[in-house]
Structure formats: structure tokens, C-alpha cells
Amino acid sequence: MIWVAVIGDWFNLIFKWILFGHRPYWWVQETMIYPNQSSPCLEQFPITCETGPGSPSGHAMGSSCVWYVMVTAALSYTVRWKDKSAVTLHRLTWSFLWSIFWIIQISVCISRVFIATHFPHQVVLGVFAGILVAEAFEHTPAIQTASFRMYIKTNLFLFIFALGFYLSLKLLDIDLLWSVPKAKKWCANPDWINIDTTPFAGLVRNLGALFGLGLGINSEMFITSCKGKNSCKISFRILCIAASLATLQLYNFVKIPTHTEYLFYILSFCKSAAMPLTVVALVPYCVHSLMGTTEKKLN
């Protein structure tokens, strides 16, 4: 799921750079189609002032690709049930999960349009692009068996391609960060401009998450705990889920300073890497050790 989310978000960045889509909240102020200053007044909200280009929607694309992976993964279990009542149950589950999927996608799309950060066609494009990315990458077997080298190589490829694309166009005098000044100019409240939303911030976050996942999955801590004797125990899994959810909440309190751009990117990379590393390696290892100690005491 993380692979698909990272690759989907990376494609979203590249598409945004290629498509040069405007966002409604600045477009209405700049377009010439409304005569005599009659442009409509669009209400803005604290999350309206996204600073990247508008097409396709990153939220719609991210949400559709991640939910697509979860729904298809859940359905791949029920499809294995063979007897007659199981077929009915599979059909019911299929209808239920796909309904939930579409309700979520439609809600995301409506909310992005409502806050004037997207035009309708941009969110629709986002949903379908997300499904395409998920379908293309979720069945890639290399992802399941990727070594740490593979994670590093993928990270380098994603980074070098995006940076190379940006710098090549800069040489041609095309600034792919054209949308940032527009956002700053037309946002109703300067406090609503968030460095988190710039194209490079998203890229750095994704690279960090993939790096942290690779590091975690290939660590001794992961192998000892998640591949060890406890890994199949339901109690181990429940404890891991609960401890991970609690620990992840703590990361919300870690606020990254935004005054220096490069420092922000470096710290953002580290924070994004630390989160999957915690869930995949650190938490399971602690739970595993705790269960081992408890078992010893009981014996």
C-alpha cells in the first residue's frame, strides 16, 4: 500500500507539472472572462491555499489508489471461498466494499471542489489516475521481495527524475514552481499558505516514507519479531496495531520548523522515514521482546 501511495503521489507531481492546471481560488481572480470586475467571490478556508498546480487532484488520486489497494486486497480473500453460501457472501462483500470505495471518493472530490481548491474535472482525473496507478503497481511481485538496495535505487530514481525534470525545464526558462507565487498572491490569509503543500515537500515526504519502509523491512528487528515465532499469534498482532496507533499519534506533536526551507526538507524526510520504521520494526520488536520476557517470567 505504501509503495502504491508513494508511486501514485510521485506520478501526481509529474502530471501536475505537465498539465499546468490552475486552481479556482486564484483562477477566478486572474481570468479575463468575467467582464467589469464581476468575477464570483469564492470563499476560502484554512486548507484552500494549496501551493502546487491543480490538475490532477493529489488528494483524489492518493485516496483512490490507497483505497483501491485495500478493497481489492480484501476481496482477494473472499474470492477464494468456494461453496454456494460463500459466493453470495462474496457478492455482498463486493457490493459493500465498492460502495464504500465510491462514497469515499465522491466525498473527497466534493470537499476539494467545495473549498475552491479544484475544478470538478481535476478531481475526476485524480480518482481515475489513482485507480490506474494502483492497478498497475499492486500486482508487481518485485515489490513484495524488494531488497534494501531496490528501495534505495527506486528512491534515487524518483528523486533524480523529478529534480532533473524540474531543472531541465528551468533551463528552458519554464518555472515549474509557478503556482507558488499565485497561491501567495491570492490566498485570503497568509497564514493559510503551508510549505507542506509545495511540490518538493510532497516529494521529500514520499522518499522518506519509502526509505523508512525499506530500512524497517530489511532490519534485524523486523526479521526477529515479524518473521519470528510470535508473528502468527493474534495477541502479537493486536498489540502491534495498538502500540503503532498510539506511537503514530505522538508523531503529530513533532512540529518541523519551517523558517529554513532546506532544513524543513531534511527534517521532513527524517520524520517520514521514522514513521514506517517505527511501525514495521521498532514497535513489533518491542512487543516481541515484551512477550518474550513475560513468557519467561510465567515459566
Ligand SMILES: O=P(O)(O)OC[C@H]1O[C@@H](O)[C@H](O)[C@@H](O)[C@@H]1O
Ligand atoms: O492536488 P490536491 O488535492 O490539492 O492535493 C495537494 C497535495 O497533493 C499531494 O500529492 C502532495 O503530496 C501534497 O503535498 C499536496 O498538498
